Amino acid sequence: MKWLASVAGVGFLKPAPGTWGSFAALPLAYLIHQAGGFWLLLTATIIAFVAGLKATETVTRTGDHDPSWVVIDEVVGQWIALFPISYGAAMMGVDIVRLWPGWIAAFVMFRLFDIWKPWLVSWADRRGDALGVMLDDVIAGLFAAIVVIALAALAHGVLM
Secondary structure (H helix, E strand, O other): HHHHOOOHHHHOOOOOOOHHHHHHHHHHHHHHHHHHHHHHHHHHHHHHHHHHHHHHHHOOOOOOOOOOOHHHHHHHHHHHHHHHHHHHHHHHOOHHHHHHHHHHHHHHHHHHHHHHHHHHHHHHHHOOOOOHHHHHHHHHHEEEHHHHHHHHHOOOOOOO
């Protein structure tokens, strides 16, 4: 379970293991998208959430409710932040790499919301349990995805 919770040891990289976890999520999302598009990424995210919840419950039973090396939650949140890019690429029939500004925005916005912990993100974080560990990143990912959609709309003249 420690292997899963740390995403194959990525969580032990220093400094900023959460940022390393988010960064590790990017090539994984690319590979998943290439293998099966948005729907496979969505399915993988759900599976990673359930497996991550179980792993986090297991590794936090005896101590710290949110060890810094647990980064499976960052992977799940980062994948959610990438949903608009994956969906957009699939719908438009373009290579997901062509949407590189969206990748940067998704990464930066997810890290911002995960670190800043506004509103619902901080509510989930305060739960003090494994579900809270996972949920705060899910919510941060949703907030980041909303910003990515708004930035894409702005960039494409929809909000002009």
